[in-house]
Structure formats: structure tokens, C-alpha cells
Amino acid sequence: MPELEQITAYLKKLQDSICDQLTLLDGKPFEEDTWLRAEGGGGRSRILRSGEIIEKGGVNFSHVFGPLPELLKKESPGAQRFDATGVSLVIHALNPHIPIIHMNVRYFETDAGDWWFGGGIDLTPAYPDYAQVQWFHGQLKEVCAAYGVDWYTQMKSACDHYFYIPHRAEMRGVGGIFYDHQREQVGFDKAKLFAFMQAVGNHFNTIYTYMVEQNRDKNWSEAQKFWQKIRRGRYAEFNLVYDKGTTFGLKTNGRTESILMSLPPEAIWEYDYHPEMGSAESAALAFFQPGKTYV
């Protein structure tokens, strides 16, 4: 059975391998801040800004521990202390044709012997390309298929549910997969669930490299940059109003700068903005409806 030490060692290597690949794509290195948490643990925040491809990209590793927050006591009866570790990233590209990508893989355990995995990966294009969205979901379906026949379908549906913005009646993007509270069950022990974490994490480079290569040479206009910033406004709304990691982190004295690395470099809010009928922007909105199936 994998121990916490093995999991954190994997996650640190994952952060390294993702940062290396992003730097290879972009040409620019990451800056790193290491930080300590007063109550226990800390992290390694890495940021790449104003690159050739990446306008703002944050790739965070953290391993925090200490007394279990009140809010989480119901999750692990009798527990007093916890460890949580994960890699979390959001990449905002300069070119509006390259989608925003988000990935998070995490592991949680308590001193009462409970543990679980969580994570997910999802895509938020300003201009969704049907073939690319289909390819993306196909990749995730394949990753999941090696673990459970219905995992992709379940996790895709959980993702649609999680990234829905009720006050906009639209999804943040085109979905992906999302899972949480993944515990031991018949046929799936901790080793197998850890292997799934690695399968998701290790696939990030393939997915994002493809998205960059497919779109990096597309020209873009001021109007397209404007639309990207409107969509980034929605991204900020979701993260600040609904995202559990963000709101929980901010309200429990997490490291603000690391939590808010996910926010877009620039966002626009225009009152009651509607794209023209028949425009590419209007077509994009059709993608942001939940419950669509791509593969």
C-alpha cells in the first residue's frame, strides 16, 4: 500500500515534469516561491508569467497538516489531525484560441485512519473547437477506461455538475472529469486509486501540449481578445463564488497568493453583454451548456 511519503514524492515529481514541459512549450522558466503554513506544512508555488504562449500559469504543490478543521470533522469521526497533499494548476494562455486548462490531483488522510483521493481536469476554451473538445474527452475516457467502465461517464457528469455557474445558467467551460472522496472499495485498493491519480496527472502534458500545438499559430484580433477577457470574467466569478478549494482556502487562512494564482491575468465585466447572433462567440456559448456528450 502506498504511504503518504510516496504520494507526496510522486506529486513533487509531477509538478517538476509539468513545469519542465510548459517551459519547453513556452521558452520561459517558472519562478518558484516556497512557503510554510503556520499550523503545519507548506508548499511550492510556481508561476510563469508574460511568456510567449502562457500569459499566466500557476502550478502548485502543497503538503499541509495539523489539527483537523471543524468543518471536516464529520468526514472522519474521531479524527484530530489531517494531512492533505496535492498538485493544482491553472494555465491562462495569451492566445484566445488556446483554452484555459485546470487540473488538480489531491490526497487527504486523517489520524483516524480515513483517507481519500480527489481530482480532475477540465478545459475552458473561449472558442471551443468541436474536434478538439471531442479529442480531449476521448483522452479522458481512455484514461478512465483502464480503471472502471463507468468511471468516465460518472466523472464527466460530476464535472458538469461541479463547474456549473447557476447565476449565468452556463458551465465554466466544456467540462472534463471530476472526482472526490475516492476511497477503498471492492476491487479498488489504495494502490489502484493512487495509480489512477498518477494516470490523470501524467496525462496532463499530452493534453495541454496538444491544445497548444493545435492553436498556437492561429492569429487573433482585438475582438477575440475582448471575448477571451469576458470569458475570464466568468472564470473569476466561478472561482470566487463557488469553487470549494478557493473559498475554503480563503476562509481558512490558506496562502492567498497561491490560492488566487488561478485567477485570470485580466478580466472584463461588461453589463448585459451578448455576442451577435451567428457569431463565433455566440456559437461558443452553445458549448457551455451542461449535459452535452462528446464521446
Place this chain on the structure above:
Amino acid sequence: MPELEQITAYLKKLQDSICDQLTLLDGKPFEEDTWLRAEGGGGRSRILRSGEIIEKGGVNFSHVFGPLPELLKKESPGAQRFDATGVSLVIHALNPHIPIIHMNVRYFETDAGDWWFGGGIDLTPAYPDYAQVQWFHGQLKEVCAAYGVDWYTQMKSACDHYFYIPHRAEMRGVGGIFYDHQREQVGFDKAKLFAFMQAVGNHFNTIYTYMVEQNRDKNWSEAQKFWQKIRRGRYAEFNLVYDKGTTFGLKTNGRTESILMSLPPEAIWEYDYHPEMGSAESAALAFFQPGKTYV
């Protein structure tokens, strides 16, 4: 005693008078959207965008009613229905030297006979000017002094408390006054509390006109515009994470575009941004500490 009809009539006139004055200052008229709420009532949202002075300004009147939301039942035992009416505004100026201003005056009543007033006015400059901040607080102190000797002190302190951003360890701006659940009490009947609502509302034009006239002719650089957008990011963070009106509105199916009119036209999030020591931006941050007294 003032009735609901008198209060809504006053609030509509207040919206008119504020929009007239802003158009006089700016030169540009407001656009108006009237809207209906499925559960009862509606509003009049007015927006001025891309003006000479005002980059984005929203002035909303609303009067909504219907079944009392579960969340509010503890406020008025036995009540089934409510009426809520108010004027709410946020003005984002183009020039970084003109502060963002926010004002809200509101009245709430239920069919169990309970009622209360709430409101406030506060200022969020990117570049606070000590004399102007002092003048602003002096104006509010004078408005309050006609009603209660300690009202300004109490409401100033409530404002500091309300507009504090814990995850940034700073206030949204330089404060002002904030009050809520203002009910009948010894010496203050409904007529007197309605008069206070009017005193606050009617003073808006004096305050904002002064702020515009003091700062409109100041030149500004790209670096100053950048700092304004950084501060607007904080404004968006506060409104989306903590502001009760915004989060309650979004989560109870309010009119999204009217609620989010308060968001800045453009905002920037830069990782771990700190102004240079000794700069005007660094001096600005010193103003955003709570508990400062100006008058």
C-alpha cells in the same frame, strides 16, 4: 408614519436625481433596463458606460416582494411574505485618481409587521488623498450628527468591519458608514429613520461631485491605470467572496446583470504583486488598514 409606497416613491426619485447629476458631470446619458422578478416585483437598472468621466457606473432601483426566503425567517418570526426596496450604486471612473464610490439605501418589511432600514456609503480610491478622505468622513459625520451623537462612530466602525478583506488583510477602501437592521427604538420612530435614509441618499450627489471635481483634471499614466486595475481586482474579490448583497442575490436567483453591475469594467490579477517601497501605491496601502480615524 411613512408607508412602503412613500419609501419606494422617494427611492425612485433618488435614482432619478443621482442619474441626472452623474449625466451632468459626465455628459453621457444612462441606458435603462426595467425587469420583472418571477416571484414578485422588479426593478429599474441604469448603466452609464464608456463616458468621459465614468468608465462603468450602475445605479439600480428595485422593489421586490413575495414569499419570505427560508434564510430570512428567523429575522421576522411568523412572517410569510416580505417587501424589499432600495437604491444601490457603484461608479467606476476612468481616471485612477477618482475613487470608486458605492452607496446603498434599503428598506425591508414583512407581513408579521417587522421592518428595518439599512444602507451605507463608502469610498475606494486607488490613490487616497488624505484631505479628500478626511472631507468625505467629515461629510458623513455631519449627516449622522443630526440623528445621533454616536451614529457616525458606530456606523464608521461597522463599515470598517464589513468591508474588510480577511484574505488580503486589508480593507476594500477607506471606509465610510454602514448600518443595517435599523428598527424603531426610543427616540427614533419610523419617520425619523426614513428621514435618515433620505439624508444619506440625498448627500450622494454632493460627495461624488466633489470627488470628481477634485480629481478629474489630474493626468494619469499607464502605471497608474495598472494600479487602478489591481485595486479593482480586490474590489471584485470582495464583492464575489464576501459581499452579502451580491452572494445572497446570486444564490437566490436575483437578476444577475443588475447584481454584477458593481463589478469593475476591467481588473488585473498579478501574482504576489507588491508596489515599490516609498511609491504612491505603497502609501495607498497604508490607508487600507482598518481602524483608522480621519475626523
